[in-house]
Amino acid sequence: MNNFILFGxxxxxxxxxxxxxxxQL
Structure with missing residues (x-):
């Protein structure tokens, strides 16, 4: 779950x- 949250x-x-x-462009 933590990996999924970090990826998000x-x-x-x-x-x-x-x-x-x-x-900015």
Whole structure:
């Protein structure tokens, strides 16, 4: 379960980072 939660956090962080990058562009 912990691995699944960590994986979800990494995916959400990557998604937020890409969204911020698009906004800055």
């Amino acid at each position: 956090l990494l995916v959400s962080l990557a998604f937020i980072q890409s969204g911020v990058g698009r906004m």
